[in-house]
Structures are given as C-alpha cells and as structure tokens.
Amino acid sequence: MIVEADLDDLDEVYALWRELLDFHQSHHPIFRCKPGSEQVLRKELLQRLKDKDTKVFGYVQQDEWQGLVMANLKQAAPGFLFSKKGYIAETFIKAPCRGKGIGNELVEAAKNWLTDKGADHIELQVSVKNNTAIRFWEKQGFTPTTQHMMLDVSSKAKNS
Incomplete structure (x- = not known):
C-alpha cells in the first residue's frame, strides 16, 4: 500500500534512503557519505x-517499508516553456521486493502528486552505471535530456 510519509516515519525513510546511498557507493564518489554523517543526513x-x-511516498506491507x-x-523562470518542474529524487525498492510492480505504483503516486501541484514536466537523475534503473525509467516514459557531469576540485583531488 502507498503511504505519504510524515515526521513519525523518519526512521523508516532514513533506513531505506541509506540502503539506496549504500547501493550507489561503488558507482561514483558523488554518492558517498562522510563518516559520522547520520545526524546531518537525518536532519x-x-x-x-x-x-x-x-x-x-512509501510502499508499506504489514508495517514493513519496502520502497x-x-x-x-x-x-x-517563467520565460521557459517548462517552468514548473516536478522532480523525482531518491527512488528505492528493497532487493527482495523488486519486480513486483512496487516501483510503478510509487512513481504513479509521485506523478499524480506532482501534476496535481501543477508540474508541467517531471525530471530525474539516474546513475549512468545503474542499467536496471535506466531501463525502468525508460519504461516509465522518461528520455535523456542532458548528461550530468561532475568535476572534483576539492583539495583531496588536487593532491592526488
């Protein structure tokens, strides 16, 4: 069942969000968290x-948050043709729950909420190394528009 998370769901949302972040650790340093960052991430x-x-939005079955x-x-800026951007951020389904349509239901809930709020388009980012997710989003009707790129200019990178 789809639920709208509230403040009381912080622990469940955080647990899934951390699974998502941990899943992406090997994709690129941009996904990595600093040691001891739990309090900041919870905030x-x-x-x-x-x-x-x-x-x-969460997908909950028998009090278990599955996605x-x-x-x-x-x-x-109102000068753009598309000026009310809906953005789908973190999306995650626990591994044993994948392939059961949960992602479709969650995306539908997000799309409905965004369009009800007046969004004229919906954007998202997906790791270029996550081919399964790329295929999922393409099946949802999303198409590439730009290539998101990053350059690490921190002092660590300069000294390497």
Whole structure:
C-alpha cells in the first residue's frame, strides 16, 4: 500500500534512503557519505518531510517499508516553456521486493502528486552505471535530456 510519509516515519525513510546511498557507493564518489554523517543526513530528511513542496511516498506491507520515492516541485523562470518542474529524487525498492510492480505504483503516486501541484514536466537523475534503473525509467516514459557531469576540485583531488 502507498503511504505519504510524515515526521513519525523518519526512521523508516532514513533506513531505506541509506540502503539506496549504500547501493550507489561503488558507482561514483558523488554518492558517498562522510563518516559520522547520520545526524546531518537525518536532519536533511526531516527538512524534506516538512517541506510543503516535497512529498515522500512509501510502499508499506504489514508495517514493513519496502520502497520509497521522493518528489519535489520547483519553480523555474517563467520565460521557459517548462517552468514548473516536478522532480523525482531518491527512488528505492528493497532487493527482495523488486519486480513486483512496487516501483510503478510509487512513481504513479509521485506523478499524480506532482501534476496535481501543477508540474508541467517531471525530471530525474539516474546513475549512468545503474542499467536496471535506466531501463525502468525508460519504461516509465522518461528520455535523456542532458548528461550530468561532475568535476572534483576539492583539495583531496588536487593532491592526488
């Protein structure tokens, strides 16, 4: 069953979010967390749960959180054809629960909420090393628009 997460669900949302982050650790350093960052990451999730333009949906069966999706609405400059951006952020289904349609239901809930809030398009980012996720999003109707790139200019990278 799809539920809208609230502040009382912080522990469950955090646990799934950490699984997602841990899953992506090997994809690129951008996905890595600093040691001892749990409190800061929990605070970030708490802010998202409080934000009126963000919604976290969970898939819950028998009190077990099996998946989640985070959706956000952002206003771009009104001069653009697409100026009310719906954004699907973190999306994750526990490994034993994959392939059962949970992702489809979560994405549908996010799309419905975003369009009800006035989104005229929906964007997302997906790891270029996550071929399964890329295929999933293509089946949902998403197509590539840009290539997200990153350059590490931190002092660690310069000294390497």
